[in-house]
Amino acid sequence: MMLHNEIHSQPHVLEALLEHGLPAVESAAAAIRNRRIDYIYLAARGTSENAGIYGQYIFGAFNGLPVALAAPSLFTVYNRPPQLSNALVIGISQSGQSPDIIGVIESAVQQGALSLAITNDPNSPLARSAALSLDIQAGVEQAVAATKTYTAQLLTLAMLSCTLAEDSERRAELAQLPSAVATILSAEEPIVAAAERLKDMRHCIVLGRGYHFATALEWSLKLKELTYVVAERYSTAEFQHGPIALVEPGFPILAVAPSDPDAATTRALLQRLADERGAELLVLSDDDDTLALGTMGLRLPPGVPSWLAPIVSIVPGQLFCYHLALARGLDPGTPRGLSKVTKTR
Amino acid sequence: MMLHNEIHSQPHVLEALLEHGLPAVESAAAAIRNRRIDYIYLAARGTSENAGIYGQYIFGAFNGLPVALAAPSLFTVYNRPPQLSNALVIGISQSGQSPDIIGVIESAVQQGALSLAITNDPNSPLARSAALSLDIQAGVEQAVAATKTYTAQLLTLAMLSCTLAEDSERRAELAQLPSAVATILSAEEPIVAAAERLKDMRHCIVLGRGYHFATALEWSLKLKELTYVVAERYSTAEFQHGPIALVEPGFPILAVAPSDPDAATTRALLQRLADERGAELLVLSDDDDTLALGTMGLRLPPGVPSWLAPIVSIVPGQLFCYHLALARGLDPGTPRGLSKVTKTR
Numbered sequence: 037m038m039l040h041n042e043i044h045s046q047p048h049v050l051e052a053l054l055e056h057g058l059p060a061v062e063s064a065a066a067a068i069r070n071r072r073i074d075y076i077y078l079a080a081r082g083t084s085e086n087a088g089i090y091g092q093y094i095f096g097a098f099n100g101l102p103v104a105l106a107a108p109s110l111f112t113v114y115n116r117p118p119q120l121s122n123a124l125v126i127g128i129s130q131s132g133q134s135p136d137i138i139g140v141i142e143s144a145v146q147q148g149a150l151s152l153a154i155t156n157d158p159n160s161p162l163a164r165s166a167a168l169s170l171d172i173q174a175g176v177e178q179a180v181a182a183t184k185t186y187t188a189q190l191l192t193l194a195m196l197s198c199t200l201a202e203d204s205e206r207r208a209e210l211a212q213l214p215s216a217v218a219t220i221l222s223a224e225e226p227i228v229a230a231a232e233r234l235k236d237m238r239h240c241i242v243l244g245r246g247y248h249f250a251t252a253l254e255w256s257l258k259l260k261e262l263t264y265v266v267a268e269r270y271s272t273a274e275f276q277h278g279p280i281a282l283v284e285p286g287f288p289i290l291a292v293a294p295s296d297p298d299a300a301t302t303r304a305l306l307q308r309l310a311d312e313r314g315a316e317l318l319v320l321s322d323d324d325d326t327l328a329l330g331t332m333g334l335r336l337p338p339g340v341p342s343w344l345a346p347i348v349s350i351v352p353g354q355l356f357c358y359h360l361a362l363a364r365g366l367d368p369g370t371p372r373g374l375s376k377v378t379k380t381r
Numbered sequence: 382m383m384l385h386n387e388i389h390s391q392p393h394v395l396e397a398l399l400e401h402g403l404p405a406v407e408s409a410a411a412a413i414r415n416r417r418i419d420y421i422y423l424a425a426r427g428t429s430e431n432a433g434i435y436g437q438y439i440f441g442a443f444n445g446l447p448v449a450l451a452a453p454s455l456f457t458v459y460n461r462p463p464q465l466s467n468a469l470v471i472g473i474s475q476s477g478q479s480p481d482i483i484g485v486i487e488s489a490v491q492q493g494a495l496s497l498a499i500t501n502d503p504n505s506p507l508a509r510s511a512a513l514s515l516d517i518q519a520g521v522e523q524a525v526a527a528t529k530t531y532t533a534q535l536l537t538l539a540m541l542s543c544t545l546a547e548d549s550e551r552r553a554e555l556a557q558l559p560s561a562v563a564t565i566l567s568a569e570e571p572i573v574a575a576a577e578r579l580k581d582m583r584h585c586i587v588l589g590r591g592y593h594f595a596t597a598l599e600w601s602l603k604l605k606e607l608t609y610v611v612a613e614r615y616s617t618a619e620f621q622h623g624p625i626a627l628v629e630p631g632f633p634i635l636a637v638a639p640s641d642p643d644a645a646t647t648r649a650l651l652q653r654l655a656d657e658r659g660a661e662l663l664v665l666s667d668d669d670d671t672l673a674l675g676t677m678g679l680r681l682p683p684g685v686p687s688w689l690a691p692i693v694s695i696v697p698g699q700l701f702c703y704h705l706a707l708a709r710g711l712d713p714g715t716p717r718g719l720s721k722v723t724k725t726r
Contacts, residue, residue, distance in 0.1 A: 074419050074467050077447050082622030096455045100464035102422050104449035108618065109591040110441045113643040119445035122419050122467070136618060239584045239611040246454040261623045266584040266611050273453065273481060273725040277427030278606045281716045298458040301726060313718070371626045373658070380618040381646060 039179035039262075039368050043354050044221055047214040049174050049184045050347070053191055054210060057173060058199075061192070064152060064168045065199040071150050073124045079106035079140035080128040081380065083182040083254060087189035088128055090250035090346050094197045097343065098206070108136035111143050112381050120149040127153050130177065130185045131377040132160020139381075141165050154192055156185050170196070180374050181261050183354050186254060187217070190347045209341050216348045219337040220355075227352055230318055230332045231359035237288045239266035243275055244292035245302065250346045251292045251320075255353035261371045262357045263364060272298075272305050285314030292353075293321045294336055294345040303329060320349055384524035384607075384713050388699050389566055392559040394519050394529045395692070398536055399555060402518060403544075406537070409497060409513045410544040416495050418469045424451035424485035425473035426725065428527040428599060432534035433473055435595035435691050439542045442688065443551070453481035456488050457726050465494040472498050475522065475530045476722040477505020484726075486510050499537055501530050515541070525719050526606050528699050531599060532562070535692045554686050561693045564682040565700075572697055575663055575677045576704035582633045584611035588620055589637035590647065595691045596637045596665075600698035606716045607702045608709060617643075617650050630659030637698075638666045639681055639690040648674060665694055 076095055080088040085105070092103035101124075111117045112135065125144035127137045132155035142165055144151040153166035156174050163169040172188040191213065198206040234240075240259070244252030249271050256269035267290075270279055283289070289309055293302045306329040309315040319330030322340070327333035334352045336345070361368035421440055425433040430450070437448035446469075456462045457480065470489035472482045477500035487510055489496040498511035501519050508514040517533040536558065543551040579585075585604070589597030594616050601614035612635075615624055628634070634654055638647050651674040654660040664675030667685070672678035679697045681690070706713035 074464075075447075075449060081619055085619070092452055093455065096452055096463040097459050097461035102420075102449045102451075102463040102465065102468065104420060104447045106447075107437055107441055107591075109616075109643065110438065113591055113641075113646075114442050115642075116442035118441040118447040119419075120447065123447065241611075246452075246458055257623050261626050264627050264629070266586075266613060266627060268611055268613060271454075274426055274430070276725055277723045278602050278719065280718045281606050282609050282611060283718065284609070296458075297460075298454060301458075373625045373628065374623065378622045380621055 039181060039183065039358055042177060042179050042184050043351070043358065046184050046187050046351060047218040047221070049188055050191055050217060051214040053173050053188055057192065057195060060170055061195045061199050064170055065196060067168055068124055068150065068200060072122055073101065073150065074122040076101050076103040076126055077106055077120055077123040078103055078126045078128070079108055079137045081134060081137065082378070083186050083257060084128040084130060084189060086250050086254040086257065087186060087193060089253055090190050090247070091193045093247050094194060094343055098197050098201050098203065106140050108140055112136050112139040117143040120144050120147050123149050125149050125151045127162050127166060128189060129162050130156045130182055132157045132162035133377050134379055136380050138162050138165055154189060179369060180371055180376050181258060181368070186350065187347050194344060194347065209344060212340065213344065213347050216337045216340050217351050220348065220351045224355060226334055227355045228359045230334060231356050231363050233332060234288055234318065235360060235363040237265055240288035240290060241268045241270060241279070241282065242290045242292070243270055243272050245272040245298055246296060247342050247346055248292045248294060248296065248349065251349045251353060254350050255290065255292065258354060258357040261374060262361045262368045263366065272302055276305070283309060283313040283315050286316050287313070288316045288318070290318045291320065291330070292349055293319055293326050294342060294349055295323050296342045299323065299326065320352060384526060384528065384703055387522060387524050388528045388696070388703065391529050391532050391696060392563040392566070394533055395536055395562060396559040398518050398533055402537065402540060405515055406540045406544050409515055410541060412513055413469055413495065413545060417467055418446065418495065419467040420447040420449060421471055422449050422451055422465055422468040423471045423473070424453055424482045426479055426482065427723070428531050428602060429473040429475060429534060431595050431599040431602065432531060432538060434598055435535050435592070436538045438592050439539060439688055443542050443546050443548065451485050453485055457481050457484040462488040465489050465492050468494050470494050470496045472507050472511060473534060474507050475501045475527055477502045477507035478722050479724055481725050483507050483510055499534060524714060525716055525721050526603060526713070531695065532692050539689060539692065554689060557685065558689060558692050561682045561685050562696050565693065565696045569700060571679055572700045573704045575679060576701055576708050578677060579633055579663065580705060580708040582610055585633035585635060586613045586615060586624070586627065587635045587637070588615055588617050590617040591641060591643055592687050592691055593637045593639060593641065593694065596694045596698060599695050600635065600637065603699060603702040606719060607706045607713045608711065617647050621650070628654060628658040628660050631661050632658070633661045633663070635663045636665065636675070637694055638664055638671050639687060639694055640668050641687045644668065644671065665697060
């Protein structure tokens with residue numbers, strides 16, 4: 037139940053962060069604006085890396101900043117760190133404990149690059165080693181699978197992006213997030229039904245592109261952690277460069293497809309997967325025509341702008357995994373082989 | 382047989398590229414050295430993206446250049462390209478035809494950033510749109526699944542890395558590649574046996590880290606394209622942040638584990654997967670102790686430096702997929718749902 041409670045706490049967590057998080061974001065943004073920054077170098081693992089992928093799209097689209105995902109082994113295994121001047125080096129970690137992420141931040145500090153830690157523990161080694169630090173303020177997360185800390189990481193990145201750009205229009209859009217998430221949480225039955233229908237799947241593919249790619253990645257990771265389904269994840273573009281060969285009749289595909297400038301392309305692909313390949317399609321969307329392409333659909337609340345959709349769209353994914361675990365007779369509270377803090381070098 | 386021939390042509394392709402490719406690489410390197418370059422922005426899809434991941438590690442380790450993998454949708458879907466000044470923008474594509482990769486290069490040119498195309502067709506739209514162009518000279522590739530063009534892309538990147546760094550020691554190491562690949566091709570029987578043993582697998586995980594992560598990615602893509610196995614891929618570090626939960630007794634894991642500074646950590650993980658989780662382990666290595674951890678082992682030729690290992694280690698992976706397809710009664714020449722040139726926006 038701990039996991040279920042944490043999933044349901046997200047409207048409150050997001051609301052509190054919106055209310056209390058802005059001063060720290062503003063001071064970090066001011067420090068970043070004081071430096072010449074050509075690009076972002078971002079280090080993270082697991083769920084936090086999926087948050088980083090969201091950052092890759094919004095910092096690229098709205099702040100003009102390309103984002104390079106770090107290869108931590110260059111720092112900690114090969115001892116050959118790349119040159120990071122003119123980079124903003126960001127480390128994201130719920131616990132702030134992972135030695136490889138700390139290694140990247142320490143190298144950035146040593147090289148004189150600007151560093152920023154985003155953690156759920158402002159006293160963690162990662163937060164203490166970076167020049168700037170943002171606390172995602174999600175409260176202690178007890179379940180092994182990260183849920184509320186993921187959406188709080190996304191919101192922190194979204195707040196940083198619009199504050200850095202001094203974009204008051206986008207900043208105003210943030211306010212609708214808690215209620216959009218609450219809307220999803222108030223109607224769990226269709227999610228339970230979808231989980232029941234797919235309860236025997238052994239593997240699947242999760243698709244999403246652009247802003248929504250992060251949701252595909254995180255949904256797929258939660259499926260693996262909580263339900264042991266071998267869940268591949270692809271952008272809808274990448275998928276067509278090879279992996280589409282996998283799809284045979286009945287193959288389960290979970291599509292993250294909210295309203296988006298790319299929606300027509302996504303719909304064409306889903307149509308092809310349904311008609312030509314006979315895939316079993318679970319579609320996540322706020323759009324009727326897109327939902328109609330699926331064998332099952334989960335409706336997202338309307339009106340969330342596409343750049344913010346990931347903070348909302350992962351929530352039905354989290355609940356789906358929770359209910360799929362139960363339907364499979366698993367205990368979603370304690371996934372096998374995992375611990376809350378993973379220390380890789 | 383076309384695919385098998387192309388796999389077997391690789392010693393010849395690599396040798397010809399080493400013999401004829403250097404002048405073009407030298408002139409590209411000279412043009413790059415003339416500019417201030419802070420980082421690389423790299424756009425590619427599918428097999429070419431896996432080559433780009435290899436580039437991420439070697440340009441980071443030996444040229445001090447961070448590599449950001451492009452998010453093409455920022456250019457072609459959202460029409461919000463990030464700012465690319467001080468970037469070297471590289472597009473990699475076998476055909477040189479993919480509109481989204483061309484879109485990234487065109488934006489780089491427009492922004493005044495230095496651009497480089499790496500293709501198998503110097504007259505392709507991608508090659509023509511970039512300021513600099515390198516021809517991987519692999520000859521026409523007829524099989525849908527890319528093999529010789531992948532190793533030729535890796536070698537082109539390796540040649541560019543050591544030429545840019547004016548590193549004659551690493552440049553001398555390139556000469557051993559054709560014979561190392563030929564050694565693998567001369568002993569196909571153990572590969573046939575491993576494919577036979579795993580012929581009924583429905584899914585698996587392919588692991589590799591650092592330089593070897595590219596091989597894990599490409600091996601996994603070939604498995605999907607040619608054998609329809611749902612093949613997940615992870616760095617050994619990332620794997621421990623969640624996906625390890627998937628592994629139950631008998632779960633097939635393919636490990637790319639050549640000699641490397643990280644070998645002890647990899648061995649510890651493989652030991653844990655074998656002892657605690659009862660995984661079915663196929664190990665690719667040049668090291669006896671590492672090979673001994675597997676239920677099956679495929680031996681790599683000794684003495685290949687770890688930064689060049691990916692050009693060699695993918696070859697048994699390609700052959701494994703070819704033979705696995707045959708063992709499963711599939712035609713490896715014509716994977717379902719794929720065409721040689723994929724044009725995504």
